Amino acid sequence: MFDYLKYIREENFPHIWCSGCGDGIVLKALLRSMEKLNMDRDQSVMVSGIGCSSRTPGYVDINTLHTTHGRALAFATGVKTARPELNVIVVTGDGDATAIGGNHFIHAARRNIDLTVLLYNNYIYGMTGGQCSPTTPKGARASTAQFGNLEPPFNISGLAIAAGASFVARGDVYNAKKLDSLITKALQKKGFSLVEVVTPCPTAFGRRNRMATPVKMMEHLRDHSVSLEKWETMSPEERAGKFRTGVLCDVERPENTEEYAKLVAEIRTDR
Amino acid sequence: MTEVRTGAVRMMQGNQACAEGAVAAGCRFFSGYPITPSSEIAEYLSIMLPRIGGRFIQMEDEIAAMGATIGASLTGVKSMTATSGPGFSLKQENIGYASMAEVPCVVVNVMRGGPSTGMPTLPAQMDVQQARWGSHGDRGVIVLTAKSAQETYSQTIRAFNLAERYMTPVILLLDEITGHTTEKVVIPDPATIEIVDRAKPTESPAEYMPYRLTEDCIPKLAPFGTGYRYNVTGLCHNETGFPTNDSHDIDCLVRRLTKKIEMYEDEIIRWSEIMLDDAEIGIFAYGSVARSANAAVRLCREAGCRAGLLEPTVLWPFPAKAVLEMARRVKAIVVPELNLGQMAREVELASRCSIPVHRLGRVDGNPITPQQIVDLVREVL
Numbered sequence: 001m002f003d004y005l006k007y008i009r010e011e012n013f014p015h016i017w018c019s020g021c022g023d024g025i026v027l028k029a030l031l032r033s034m035e036k037l038n039m040d041r042d043q044s045v046m047v048s049g050i051g052c053s054s055r056t057p058g059y060v061d062i063n064t065l066h067t068t069h070g071r072a073l074a075f076a077t078g079v080k081t082a083r084p085e086l087n088v089i090v091v092t093g094d095g096d097a098t099a100i101g102g103n104h105f106i107h108a109a110r111r112n113i114d115l116t117v118l119l120y121n122n123y124i125y126g127m128t129g130g131q132c133s134p135t136t137p138k139g140a141r142a143s144t145a146q147f148g149n150l151e152p153p154f155n156i157s158g159l160a161i162a163a164g165a166s167f168v169a170r171g172d173v174y175n176a177k178k179l180d181s182l183i184t185k186a187l188q189k190k191g192f193s194l195v196e197v198v199t200p201c202p203t204a205f206g207r208r209n210r211m212a213t214p215v216k217m218m219e220h221l222r223d224h225s226v227s228l229e230k231w232e233t234m235s236p237e238e239r240a241g242k243f244r245t246g247v248l249c250d251v252e253r254p255e256n257t258e259e260y261a262k263l264v265a266e267i268r269t270d271r
Numbered sequence: 272m273t274e275v276r277t278g279a280v281r282m283m284q285g286n287q288a289c290a291e292g293a294v295a296a297g298c299r300f301f302s303g304y305p306i307t308p309s310s311e312i313a314e315y316l317s318i319m320l321p322r323i324g325g326r327f328i329q330m331e332d333e334i335a336a337m338g339a340t341i342g343a344s345l346t347g348v349k350s351m352t353a354t355s356g357p358g359f360s361l362k363q364e365n366i367g368y369a370s371m372a373e374v375p376c377v378v379v380n381v382m383r384g385g386p387s388t389g390m391p392t393l394p395a396q397m398d399v400q401q402a403r404w405g406s407h408g409d410r411g412v413i414v415l416t417a418k419s420a421q422e423t424y425s426q427t428i429r430a431f432n433l434a435e436r437y438m439t440p441v442i443l444l445l446d447e448i449t450g451h452t453t454e455k456v457v458i459p460d461p462a463t464i465e466i467v468d469r470a471k472p473t474e475s476p477a478e479y480m481p482y483r484l485t486e487d488c489i490p491k492l493a494p495f496g497t498g499y500r501y502n503v504t505g506l507c508h509n510e511t512g513f514p515t516n517d518s519h520d521i522d523c524l525v526r527r528l529t530k531k532i533e534m535y536e537d538e539i540i541r542w543s544e545i546m547l548d549d550a551e552i553g554i555f556a557y558g559s560v561a562r563s564a565n566a567a568v569r570l571c572r573e574a575g576c577r578a579g580l581l582e583p584t585v586l587w588p589f590p591a592k593a594v595l596e597m598a599r600r601v602k603a604i605v606v607p608e609l610n611l612g613q614m615a616r617e618v619e620l621a622s623r624c625s626i627p628v629h630r631l632g633r634v635d636g637n638p639i640t641p642q643q644i645v646d647l648v649r650e651v652l
Binding site: 041042045057073078081086267269 | 299300302322323326328331332336338339343344346365495496498500501504506
């Protein structure tokens with residue numbers, strides 16, 4: 001059996017996540033993928049912003065960089081473009097990446113720098129106590145939407161595809177095995193890769209939205225996550241409120257650091 | 272653009288001299304965002320860096336440009352960004368991050384007039400207090416300035432050296448006049464340029480603590496990818512680099528961030544003096560205004576009036592001892608600056624209000640002329 005401790009900073013446990021939080025499931029899926037790909041810990045960097053998901057790097061025994069709110073992709077762009085040989089994984093959340101960090105998100109996708117982004121989408125600002133985020137469903141309740149959220153949510157994966165990402169997948173923590181394969185593919189892909197992971201926040205989201213227990217939230221994921229194959233067979237009415245999971249986009253585009261290296265080889269004068 | 276040869280005497284803009292100085296200092300990463308009057312720094316480096324295997328990247332905004340500079344520096348690459356007033360405001364959160372995480376980097380601010388969008392193409396010195404206090408939280412800062420293209424070249428090199436030595440962001444405050452004036456620069460022989468590289472850890476990865484408390488108060492951060500796997504955060508952290516709520520650890524960290532600059536003030540602070548020995552009136556001037564002040568001293572002396580000049584090239588830490596020394600010798604101090612007294616306040620504090628400090632602030636987008644300074648000196652006498 002795979003020994004998670006190989007990649008874990010055990011001294012930092014217990015972790016800060018609430019019981020029923022899905023973040024640990026994502027972390028374990030990531031570690032299994034890293035093991036599968038035999039990733040070199042010394043040559044791997046994890047960059048995060050601010051929020052519950054962004055606390056992930058503290059528990060992973062690689063080079064880790066916990067930055068400012070929304071800016072993980074900006075810092076990661078500096079790391080990767082300065083040292084393209086490093087594997088750079090970005091961990092972020094729905095608020096971190098698509099509200100305060102929205103500009104960096106679309107531009108990182110557009111540039112197509114070889115970064116692997118794990119975006120934990122829990123529909124809420126969990127760490128600050130349950131304020132609505134850009135992915136909070138319309139009508140859902142949040143501490144700053146006590147009468148129901150009036151705003152329509154972002155489709156994060158759709159946003160990344162539109163902005164030019166090479167690889168976009170959506171998974172969820174109920175289907176953890178499938179999540180493994182999506183993360184593994186994303187790590188292998190050259191270019192900007194996103195895995196949007198739908199994950200429960202029973203504490204800040206569930207309790208306000210009639211899913212007060214972790215089990216209820218998991219059941220919700222089970223009942224609303226739909227494979228791409230099944231999605232194709234469903235009518236618009238059947239699709240309502242559900243989300244599809246799988247690889248949503250996988251295209252070949254020139255990768256930024258490789259393009260830059262070609263330019264340097266062409267114009268370099270100091271050799 | 273033609274290549275700049277060592278030993279050559281070249282005509283160049285201050286902003287180009289900044290780019291040349293950066294490369295001479297070992298800068299191999301620049302991330303920026305277009306903003307007048309600093310954009311030429313990015314434009315020159317977009318040509319120079321790929322030619323020597325360095326990386327240039329134009330980011331989507333000022334915040335991202337600061338973040339990328341910090342990220343690149345953590346891999347051990349000397350990194351810089353450049354901006355002007357409004358962009359400097361946007362960068363402040365991440366400048367504070369660089370102070371907190373102790374990541375060396377250089378931030379150039381070619382000052383324009385403010386507040387807000389202000390005067391994009393006109394000079395000012397309105398960011399001297401923002402450079403000190405612009406980011407939230409207590410921390411020591413190093414801020415340099417320059418009055419000419421030649422000085423911009425050498426001060427950019429010094430900014431990198433101080434950043435690497437003290438593991439901190441260093442701010443270089445230029446102004447629109449310095450940035451855009453084209454004048455003579457002598458490019459020194461690289462062998463004569465002092466270059467400082469950040470200290471590397473000497474212990475094994477197993478024993479390594481990135482923020483180990485040492486007497487010199489300076490951490491040794493291993494570049495990412497060199498086998499030392501550690502954590503960097505903007506949260507209060509302990510010696511290991513991991514977040515902490517321990518009040519003793521927090522107290523040690525926050526005090527050290529100020530102390531690590533304060534304890535080296537004598538090494539960091541630099542200024543020059545012109546005819547101060549027998550002066551009755553002392554002038555305190557920095558950046559492009561120091562050029563007018565130089566001329567004003569000469570004009571005063573020609574008219575038989577004993578004026579002298581104290582010209583700091585480091586604004587923060589503030590050269591308080593030099594100002595106090597001047598205050599003991601002269602009858603009054605005149606502070607011409609392109610703001611409404613931001614540094615005059617510091618001069619008053621440093622002179623302990625022992626003598627009058629006269630402000631000469633200009634905020635209409637024009638330079639302070641030598642005659643304006645001469646007139647005030649005469650009025651004061």
